[in-house]
Every structure is written in structure tokens, then in C-alpha cells.
Amino acid sequence: MTSRAIALRIVPVELLAARRPQRMVERSVMFYRHAWLILVSGFFEPLLYLLSVQVGFSSLIGEVTYDGVSYDYAEFVAPALMAAAAMNGAIFDATGNVFEKLRHSKLYDTVLATPMTASDVALGEIMGAVTRGSLYSIAFVITMWAMGLVGSPLIVLAVPACVLIGFAFASVGMAFTTYMRSWSDLEYINAVTLPLLLFSATFYPLSAYGGWSWIVYFSPLYHGVVIVRGCNLGVLEWSMLGNMAVLLGLSWVGLRFTARRIDGLLLT
Amino acid sequence: MSDAVIIASDLRKQFDNFVAVDGIDFEVRPGESFGFLGPNGAGKTSTMRMIGCVSPITSGSLTVFGLDPNVDGSEIRSRMGVVPQSDQLDPELTVAENLLIYGRYFDISRSECRRRTVELLDFVQLSDRANDQVDPLSGGMKRRLTIARSLINEPELLLLDEPTTGLDPQARHVLWDRLYRLKQRGVTLVLTTHYMDEAEQLCDRLVVMDEGRIAAEGSPRNLIDRYSTREVLELRFAIGENDANAATLEGIGERCELLPDRILIYDDDGEEALGEVHRRGVDPVASLVRRSSLEDVFLRLTGRALVD
Amino acid sequence: MSTPTAVRVWENHLLRYRKIWGSHLLGAFVQPVLYLVGMGLGVGALVDRSTDSIVLLDGITYFEFLAPALLATTAMMSGGQTSLWEVADGFIWSHRYVAMASTPLRPREIADGLALWHTTRIALAVTAVAGVLALFDETRTWGLLVAIPAAVLTGLAFALPISAWSSTRKNGSSFPAVIRFALIPMFLFGGAFFPIDQLPEWLQPVAYVTPLWHGIELCRGAVIPSVDAGPVAVHVAVLLAYAVVGLLACRATFAKALRP
Numbered sequence: 018m019t020s021r022a023i024a025l026r027i028v029p030v031e032l033l034a035a036r037r038p039q040r041m042v043e044r045s046v047m048f049y050r051h052a053w054l055i056l057v058s059g060f061f062e063p064l065l066y067l068l069s070v071q072v073g074f075s076s077l078i079g080e081v082t083y084d085g086v087s088y089d090y091a092e093f094v095a096p097a098l099m100a101a102a103a104m105n106g107a108i109f110d111a112t113g114n115v116f117e118k119l120r121h122s123k124l125y126d127t128v129l130a131t132p133m134t135a136s137d138v139a140l141g142e143i144m145g146a147v148t149r150g151s152l153y154s155i156a157f158v159i160t161m162w163a164m165g166l167v168g169s170p171l172i173v174l175a176v177p178a179c180v181l182i183g184f185a186f187a188s189v190g191m192a193f194t195t196y197m198r199s200w201s202d203l204e205y206i207n208a209v210t211l212p213l214l215l216f217s218a219t220f221y222p223l224s225a226y227g228g229w230s231w232i233v234y235f236s237p238l239y240h241g242v243v244i245v246r247g248c249n250l251g252v253l254e255w256s257m258l259g260n261m262a263v264l265l266g267l268s269w270v271g272l273r274f275t276a277r278r279i280d281g282l283l284l285t
Numbered sequence: 286m287s288d289a290v291i292i293a294s295d296l297r298k299q300f301d302n303f304v305a306v307d308g309i310d311f312e313v314r315p316g317e318s319f320g321f322l323g324p325n326g327a328g329k330t331s332t333m334r335m336i337g338c339v340s341p342i343t344s345g346s347l348t349v350f351g352l353d354p355n356v357d358g359s360e361i362r363s364r365m366g367v368v369p370q371s372d373q374l375d376p377e378l379t380v381a382e383n384l385l386i387y388g389r390y391f392d393i394s395r396s397e398c399r400r401r402t403v404e405l406l407d408f409v410q411l412s413d414r415a416n417d418q419v420d421p422l423s424g425g426m427k428r429r430l431t432i433a434r435s436l437i438n439e440p441e442l443l444l445l446d447e448p449t450t451g452l453d454p455q456a457r458h459v460l461w462d463r464l465y466r467l468k469q470r471g472v473t474l475v476l477t478t479h480y481m482d483e484a485e486q487l488c489d490r491l492v493v494m495d496e497g498r499i500a501a502e503g504s505p506r507n508l509i510d511r512y513s514t515r516e517v518l519e520l521r522f523a524i525g526e527n528d529a530n531a532a533t534l535e536g537i538g539e540r541c542e543l544l545p546d547r548i549l550i551y552d553d554d555g556e557e558a559l560g561e562v563h564r565r566g567v568d569p570v571a572s573l574v575r576r577s578s579l580e581d582v583f584l585r586l587t588g589r590a591l592v593d
Numbered sequence: 594m595s596t597p598t599a600v601r602v603w604e605n606h607l608l609r610y611r612k613i614w615g616s617h618l619l620g621a622f623v624q625p626v627l628y629l630v631g632m633g634l635g636v637g638a639l640v641d642r643s644t645d646s647i648v649l650l651d652g653i654t655y656f657e658f659l660a661p662a663l664l665a666t667t668a669m670m671s672g673g674q675t676s677l678w679e680v681a682d683g684f685i686w687s688h689r690y691v692a693m694a695s696t697p698l699r700p701r702e703i704a705d706g707l708a709l710w711h712t713t714r715i716a717l718a719v720t721a722v723a724g725v726l727a728l729f730d731e732t733r734t735w736g737l738l739v740a741i742p743a744a745v746l747t748g749l750a751f752a753l754p755i756s757a758w759s760s761t762r763k764n765g766s767s768f769p770a771v772i773r774f775a776l777i778p779m780f781l782f783g784g785a786f787f788p789i790d791q792l793p794e795w796l797q798p799v800a801y802v803t804p805l806w807h808g809i810e811l812c813r814g815a816v817i818p819s820v821d822a823g824p825v826a827v828h829v830a831v832l833l834a835y836a837v838v839g840l841l842a843c844r845a846t847f848a849k850a851l852r853p
Contacts, residue, residue, distance in 0.1 A: 036359065037392060044386045048377045061773055065781055073787030074636065077655070079643045090639075123373040129339050130367040131390035131438075132359040204616050211624060215631030221639050284339055285300070 036134060041141025042148055059109075060153050063102035064160060070094045071164055074220075083222045088168070088250065095166040096175060096249035097219040099157045100241040103150050103179035104186045105210060110146035111190035112206050116197050118142075125283055135280045143187045143272070150183035151176065161249075169251025178248060178261075182241035185264040188271030189237075195278035213238040237267050290315050290442055290473050291336060295345035298331045305331035307497035308345065315441075318474040322484045322579060323494035324589070329477035330370065332494075333446050336475065337367050350441070363391060365442040366435030370450070372427050374419045380430060381406065381415040388437040398437070405433040409463060425456025432463060443467065445476040449483055461486050481579040493579075493586055500586040505579060512585045513577035514539050516555035520548045520562065520569040530567055537561050542584055551581070598698055602706020603713070605693070610714070621671050621718035625663040626725050632786065633659045649788060653817055660732045661816035662785035664722055664740050665808035668748030671718040672711060673776045676756040677768040680707070684760055684850055694851040703851070704843040708753060715748035716741070726816070736815040743815060743829075747808025750832045751776075753839025760846045779805045807831045 049056045071091045078090040118124035125138050154176045161167050193206070216232075217239040223230050233239050240260035247253055291313040298306040306328040313319045321329040334340035335347060338358035347354055349361045375383050381402050388398035406412045409429035414422065422430065428448065435443060448464065449457040464487060468474055478484050484491055485505045493500045493508070501508055518538065522530050531543050538552030552558040555574030562569070583589075596604075610617070637655035640646045650658050683690035693703050723741055726732040755771065762768075782792060783805035789797055800806045807828040814822020822828065 037390075040386075040389050043389055044375075044378075047382050047386055051379075052377070058770070058773060062777060065778055069781040069786065072782075072793075073791055074640075076791055077640045077643065077646045077649055077787055078636070079645060081639060122376050123369075123371065124375055126339070126369065127373045127375070127387075128390055130337060130362060130369070131387065132363040132392070133390050134359060201613065201616055204620055207620070208623060211627050212631075215627055215635070220632070220636050225635060225638055284341060285334075 035136040035140045036132070038137045038139075038141035038144055040133065041128075041138060042145045045145045045149070056149070056152075059106060059149070060156050062105075063098060063153065063157060066098050066102075067095060067157075067160065067164070067166075070098065071166070081222065083246075083250070084252065086250075089166075091164075092166050092168050092249070093222075093246070094220055095161050095164075096172075096245040097217070097242045099154065099161070099175060099179060100182055100238060100245040101214050101217070101219060102157060103154055103182040104213065104238050104241065106150040106153050107146045107183035107185075107187035108190040108206060108210060110149060111143065111187040112194050112197070113203055115142055115191055115194045116200070116203075119194065119282075129283055135283050136276060138283070139191065139272075139275045139279045143184065143191055143275075146187040146190075147180055147183045150187075151180050154179040154183075166249075168249050171248045171251050171253065173248075174253075175245045175248040178241065178244045181261065181264050181268070182238070182245075185237060185241075185267040185271065188268050188275060190271075192271045192274035192278065195275060195282055217242050237263060240264055288315060289313060291347070291349050291475070293332075293345065293347045296332070296335065296347050297343045297345050298328070298335060298340065299343040304497055306335070309492075309494075309497075309499045311492055311499065311502070313442075313473060313475055315473055316468075316471050317489045318468050318476070318487055320475075320484045320488035320491035321477040321494050322479070322481075322488075322491050322583070323477075324479055324583075326496075327494040328497040329494055330446055333444055333475070333477060337365070337444055338362050363438065364440060365444060366438065366440035368428075368431050368435045368443070368445040368448060370446040372431045374427060374430060374434075376419055379416050379418060380411060380422070383419060383430065384434055384437055387434045391438040393438065401437055401439075405436055408436075409433040410459075423456070425452050425459065428452060428456070428460060429463065432460070436467075440472065442473045442475065445474065447477055447479070449478075449480065457483070481583075484579055493583060495583075495587045495589075501582070508579060508582045509577050511582075513581040514551040515553040515577060516551075517575055517577050517581055518550040518552060518555040518558045518562070519573040519575065520550065520567075521546070521571040522548070522569055530569075533565055533567050534562060537565075540585075549581070549584075551577070598702040599705035599709050602693065602698065602703050603709045605689075606706070606710035607713070617714070618717065618721055621667060622721040622725070624670075625667050625722045628663060629656075629660060629725065649791070651820065653819060654731065656729070657731050657817050658788075658813070659786065660726055660729065661740060661812040662809045664719055664726070664744040664812045664816075665747045665805060666780050666783075666785050667722045668715050668719050668744040668808065669751050669779065669805050670776065672715050672748035672750075672752030673755055673772070675711065675714055676752045677759050677771060678765055680756045680759040681762050681765055681768070685763065690760075690847070690851060700848040700851040701844040704840065704847040707756060707843065708749070708840050711749060711752040711756070712745060715752065716745050719744040719748070732816055734816055734818065736818070739815040740812040743811040743832075744808060746829070746832045746836060747804055747811075750804035750808070750835035750839070753836050753843055755839075757839055757842035757846045760843070760850055779803055784809045804832055804835045 074094070075089065075091045080087045081090050081093050083093060128138055129135065158167070158172055158176060161172070190206070197203070213236050217236040218233055219238075219242060223233060226233055240263040243260045244257050247257055289312040291311070294310045295308045296306060296310070297304070297308050309332070321332060323329055331340065335342050335354065336349060338349070338354040338361050341355060350364055352361050354361055375386070378386065384402040384405060385398045388401060389395070393401070403412075406415055409432060411426060411430055411433065414426065419427065419430070445464070449460055452460065461483070464474060474487070476487060488505060490502070490504050491508070492502045501512065503511065527543065527548060531541070531548055534541060534548065534550065538550040538558045540551040542549040542551070550558050559572055559574060562572070633656040637659070640655035646655065690703055694700060719741055723737045726737060759768075782796070783789070783800060783803055789800040789806060792800060810822050811825065811828050813820050814825070
């Protein structure tokens with residue numbers, strides 16, 4: 018089997034029509050060059066959450082037991098917040114921002130008048146969201162280190178893990194955006210991301226859910242949290258390959274949907 | 286094999302239950318300026334989108350530069366420029382950046398994009414606004430910027446969808462001047478409009494579209510000669526007196542059109558017709574003799590006014 | 594007798610609200626419930642296990658600490674969000690207020706009508722949350738009935754000053770910053786999730802100045818009998834001051850925008 022034939026089996030066919038998706042990233046870079054404040058301020062919220070854990074919950078809770086070992090609460094929650102920040106950043110970029118360009122500024126219609134294709138737009142915007150998210154992840158690790166919350170040098174592996182989380186949520190978010198009719202539909206996004214944030218073993222170990230813990234496995238964020246937390250606590254396990262597979266699967270499904278929908282949406 | 290830039294035959298576009306373009310044939314030759322004239326909803330924009338390879342054709346055939354839009358969309362688009370009806374400028378970028386990034390979508394090198402941006406901003410007289418945001422620009426400036434953007438890839442063919450709709454008269458004349466210069470350089474122009482004067486100013490040849498079909502084709506002069514008289518006499522009456530007077534006016538001129546607000550009498554000599562009106566003892570509130578325009582052609586062909 | 598003018602303006606708002614009440618109430622209601630279960634019960638289990646927390650929370654459980662505060666935060670979020678885009682919309686996008694001002698309505702009546710509307714909308718959101726609190730043993734007290742008006746007042750202390758500010762904006766570009774740099778920090782650090790004496794010394798006076806902290810103290814004191822709300826009169830006075838100054842500011846900015 019040729020490599021192209023293999024690629025055709027794995028990658029959604031529509032995406033092979035992509036020629037220069039990186040141009041969409043180039044456009045974002047151009048925009049953020051004079052809107053760097055917007056870029057920087059996107060890191061503010063994750064930072065606040067991190068601070069509130071450090072300042073508030075740490076002294077209320079003290080230590081927490083995870084996998085039989087006792088950890089400082091902030092050290093336990095920080096990596097989960099990092100994973101959640103990767104999710105939130107990617108989803109925000111791929112829904113609200115993309116919707117604006119899709120329906121209001123008509124940016125994609127403009128782009129499609131050039132040799133660029135609908136696949137370029139879809140893949141390029143997802144790449145943009147992931148790039149932006151990666152910057153935040155790096156900033157997050159540095160902040161954790163400055164606050165003394167880094168437990169293991171393996172934390173550097175959390176950055177690529179967050180890229181994967183970002184990719185999964187950006188592609189699913191983008192697929193959702195193709196179904197959005199108005200701004201008020203963004204409420205649905207919040208209705209999904211908030212429970213994910215709260216119930217992905219983010220703020221307490223899985224054991225706290227008791228008999229309900231099987232539900233948590235359905236949260237894609239949980240699988241991201243497990244990996245990032247493992248990186249920070251210096252505990253890598255083979256089962257994390259399974260967690261990665263969940264996120265990869267989600268990325269694939271999201272991409273597939275987006276690629277299929279966006280053609281019909283833009284080329285009428 | 287024809288050297289035409291665009292060839293359409295029996296071209297159709299259907300959305301669910303609505304037929305936007307209903308089997309049209311036309312050819313656009315290199316270097317000419319070709320217009321689609323018609324009211325809103327005539328199928329002009331749908332036709333333009335098909336030519337622009339952003340809307341798959343339903344049936345019939347269409348070739349652009351001898352290529353099939355379904356197969357070679359990217360290749361075709363790389364050789365043409367598009368000026369959409371609503372500008373669609375990138376509100377998050379500056380004037381110059383709008384051109385720069387647009388050139389990058391065509392895979393033109395950064396340095397070449399910069400060079401062309403300077404040149405094009407000069408061409409559309411926007412050099413002093415290069416680093417401004419797009420939003421505060423006036424309608425005419427935005428339009429000029431959109432035209433500059435469409436030229437970044439030095440296109441052989443330029444598609445303009447209602448290039449001057451919504452602009453004030455002065456801005457329209459500036460724009461017409463720029464388009465005329467492009468035409469002089471040999472760029473093929475295809476435009477849609479519902480303005481008669483624009484069609485007369487810009488088009489070598491045009492088709493009149495109505496309800497998805499082509500009603501007539503020719504040069505502006507030729508269409509007027511074929512479908513109208515040399516002059517038109519317009520009469521206005523007090524409200525409610527149109528019908529009564531129309532009966533009295535019967536037989537004057539070659540043809541008579543009864544509109545809600547006025548009566549049009551088609552005659553090669555308008556003054557002569559007006560004399561006859563007075564002789565019959567009819568006394569309109571206002572009267573006007575003018576030359577026939579494409580408006581009259583459209584009225585004749587479809588029985589409806591173009592701009593309502 | 595004719596309908597008071599502000600009520601006529603209020604009716605206009607109500608008419609528009611009928612289209613979006615579902616998503617508004619859902620948003621205003623589901624979020625606090627999620628926090629209640631996710632943080633109140635979940636994190637609460639961890640907090641209550643720690644011995645330090647007994648001192649820090651003055652002997653009440655974390656659920657008792659958090660739940661009443663959600664009345665105040667809901668009021669703040671509901672009041673804050675509806676006084677940004679929606680108010681600006683009336684001036685710069687749909688020109689709704691401009692249209693109203695061309696009727697016999699005066700700008701100050703339009704402002705009063707908006708205040709009346711804010712009150713309604715915040716009350717709806719707060720009552721929904723109070724309904725949820727009534728489901729739990731720890732928070733099922735008559736004090737909820739006192740906490741509702743306290744929370745509504747908290748909401749107005751945000752909604753009215755923000756509305757005055759929004760009405761002077763030319764576009765909505767600075768609105769996300771209000772949520773991100775003002776409302777969310779208060780939400781996280783204003784005393785809802787942990788006592789503000791855990792904040793660094795220099796930050797505590799900031800919390801005392803914000804309306805949210807006063808609102809939270811009132812709600813917590815009303816719902817949980819063992820909690821001392823402190824100087825109730827001061828809390829109410831601060832909230833009233835924000836609301837009244839906000840209303841006066843609204844009247845002034847509306848007049849300026851509509852009768853320049």
C-alpha cells in the first residue's frame with residue numbers, strides 16, 4: 018500500500034484538499050501583532066483560577082491523597098487547570114471567533130475567492146487555535162514553576178499533551194460552530210465546558226466520585242487531566258496511551274465533521 | 286476552439302426549490318467589459334459565484350479560461366480577481382495588511398506582496414490611509430480598497446458584483462475612472478449592476494437578466510436601438526388621473542407605458558409627441574423629454590421597472 | 594389612570610425578553626447549580642475533612658459557606674452581563690432607546706424603565722437559585738426570603754453603574770474586558786469561594802470596596818443562622834449607594850446620549 022493510500026484511509030478525504038492552511042495562521046499572527054493585548058489577556062483567566070487555588074483552597078484543604086501518595090492541593094489542581102485552560106482556549110477560538118468570521122466579517126468567503134480551499138480554512142483555523150493555546154500552555158508552566166507548583170521536570174511533556182487537548186476541543190468546537198445559527202447558541206458551549214471543568218477530576222481525585230466515577234470517564238477533559246497531572250507529579254503510566262487515544266479519536270471525529278460540513282456551508 | 290475567457294451554455298443553478306439561474310448561455314471575450322443587468326433576484330450574483338468557482342453548478346456547462354470550475358477551481362481563482370457585493374474587508378487588519386495577507390492567500394512572496402501593496406494603494410488613491418483600520422473608511426474608500434485587493438494577483442479577469450451600489454455620485458465617478466483604466470490595460474471585466482448609467486458607462490456588451498433567464502443581449506446602444514425609440518416623453522398627472530388620461534393619449538407615439546406614478550410615451554421625436562398631447566387638451570402636471578436608456582429596454586422586455 | 598412611563602419602557606424590555614427567557618434562565622440557573630454540586634459538595638468534602646478549615650470557615654461546612662454566596666454571585670453576573678451588550682445595543686446597533694426617545698418618553702424615564710427591568714431580570718435569576726437552595730437541608734431556611742432582596746440589591750449595585758458606562762460606549766470592544774478583569778476576579782476572590790481574610794493583606798481593602806463582598810455577607814448571614822453578617826446597615830448602605838449613584842449616572846448619560 019502506498020503511503021498516500023494509507024493517508025487516505027486515516028485522514029478525512031476532504032482535508033487532503035488543503036494546500037496552504039498555514040496562511041490562516043499567518044493572518045492571525047498579523048492580527049495579534051497589533052492586538053497583542055488581546056493575546057496576553059487570554060492568559061488572565063487561567064492565571065486567576067490558578068491564583069484562587071493557591072490563595073484560597075490550598076489553606077482550606079491542605080493535602081490531598083492521589084494514587085496513595087499525599088500531595089499539596091495546589092500542586093494537585095494546577096495541572097488540571099492547565100488542561101482545562103487548553104480546552105477553554107481552543108474551544109473559545111474555534112467557536113466564537115470562527116463564528117464571527119464565518120457569518121459576520123465573511124472572512125472565509127473572502128479567502129475562498131482566492132486559490133485557498135475550504136479545507137485550508139478548517140485546518141488552518143484549528144492550527145491557529147492550537148498555536149495560540151500552546152503559547153498559553155508554555156506560559157502556564159512558567160507560572161506554575163514561579164509559584165512553586167511544579168512537582169516534576171516531566172511537566173515539559175504537559176505542553177505537547179495540551180496541544181493534543183487543544184486539537185481535540187478545537188476540532189470538535191469548530192464542528193459545532195458549523196451548526197451555530199446565532200450568538201446565543203454559544204450558551205450551549207458554556208453549558209458543556211463548565212460541567213467538564215467541574216467534573217473531570219479537576220478539583221478532587223476520581224475516588225471522591227464514589228460509585229459515580231464511571232461517568233467521569235466520558236469527559237474528554239478528564240483524559241487530558243490524567244495525562245497532564247501525571248506529567249506534573251512525575252508519574253507516567255502505560256494507561257495514559259489510552260487517554261491519548263481518546264483525545265486523538267475526538268480530534269479525528271471533529272475534523273471529519275468539520276471538513277464535511279464546511280464545504281457545504283461555504284460553497285453553496 | 287474559442288478563445289473566450291468564459292463560456293456558459295445552458296447554465297443552471299438551483300437551491301432546494303428555487304431556481305436562481307435557469308439555463309443561460311453567454312460568452313465573454315478577452316479584454317472586453319461584459320455586464321449582467323437586472324433587478325435584485327434576477328440571478329446575477331448566483332451567476333457570478335459560479336464563475337468565481339465558489340458555487341457548484343447544478344447543470345449545463347461552464348468553463349473559465351478553458352478550465353472546469355469543478356476540477357480546477359483553485360487554478361481558475363488564482364488567475365482572477367473578485368470584488369464581492371459587500372466588500373468583505375478584514376475588519377481586524379489595517380488597510381495595507383488587508384492587501385498583504387490577501388496576496389499571501391495566492392502564495393505570492395512577502396516582498397512581492399509589499400511591493401504590489403504600495404503600488405495598488407497608490408492606484409486607488411489610499412496611500413495615506415495605509416496603516417489605518419478599515420472600519421472608519423467611507424463607503425467609496427472601502428470599495429476602492431476592495432478593488433485594489435482584487436488586483437493583488439494581477440488577474441486576467443476581474444469579477445465585480447454591483448461595484449457602485451450604495452455609493453454617492455462622486456465616489457461612483459472615481460470608481461468608474463479606475464475601472465476604465467484597468468480596461469485600458471487589457472483586464473477583462475465582468476460586472477453586475479442594476480444601474481443603467483453604470484452599464485452604459487462601463488459595458489461593451491451586456492445581457493439583460495430577469496428571473497434567472499437572459500432576456501436580451503447586445504451593446505448598450507444596440508439594445509436601445511432594438512428595444513426602444515430614440516426619445517421618451519414622461520408625463521405626470523395629479524393623483525388618480527393617470528388612467529383617465531391614458532385613454533385620451535392612446536395612439537400618440539409608437540408605444541405607451543402606464544406606470545403607477547407616470548405615463549411614458551415612446552417616440553423618436555418627444556417634443557412632437559408633447560405637442561400632440563397638448564393638442565388633445567391634456568394638461569399634465571409635469572412633462573419631460575429625454576433620450577431612451579436601458580431602463581426603457583428593461584421595461585419593454587419585462588414589463589417591469591428595474592429599480593423598484 | 595395612564596401607565597407610569599417607566600413601566601411602559603419596562604414592557605418593551607419584557608416583550609423582547611419573551612424570546613430569550615429560556616436560555617437566560619437556564620444560564621443563570623444551571624451555572625450556580627453546577628458550582629453548588631461541583632464545588633460545594635465535591636470540594637466541600639475535601640475542605641470539611643481538613644482541620645484548618647473549621648477555624649477558617651468559623652465552624653460551618655463548606656457547602657453552607659458557598660451556597661448562599663451563589664445568590665450574590667448570580668445576581669452580579671446576571672446584572673453585569675445584561676448591562677453591557679444589551680444596553681449598548683439600544684444606542685448603537687438597534688437604536689431602540691433612540692427610537693423610544695423620539696416618542697414622548699424622556700431619557701430619565703427610559704433609564705428608570707431600564708432599572709425596573711434590571712430588577713425584574715435579576716430577581717428572576719436569583720429566585721431560581723434560591724429555589725435550588727431550598728432543596729438542600731442545610732440551606733432550607735426562611736432566611737432565603739431575606740437573602741433574595743439582598744441579592745437583587747447586589748445585582749443592581751453592578752447593573753446600574755455598568756449600564757451608565759455602557760451607554761457611553763461607541764462599540765462593544767471593551768465589554769469582554771469588563772467581564773474578564775472585573776466580574777470574574779470578583780467572582781473568584783470576592784469572598785464566595787473562600788473567606789477574604791485569606792487574601793494578601795493589601796488586597797483585602799479592595800474586597801471591602803466591591804459590592805459583591807457586602808452582598809455575599811448579607812446573603813450568608815440571612816441563610817445560615819450561625820453566621821454573623823456583621824454591620825448589616827453598612828452592607829445595605831454600600832449597596833444602596835452603588836445602586837443609587839448608578840441610577841443617577843444612568844439618567845445623566847442617557848440624557849446626554851439621547852438629547853445631546
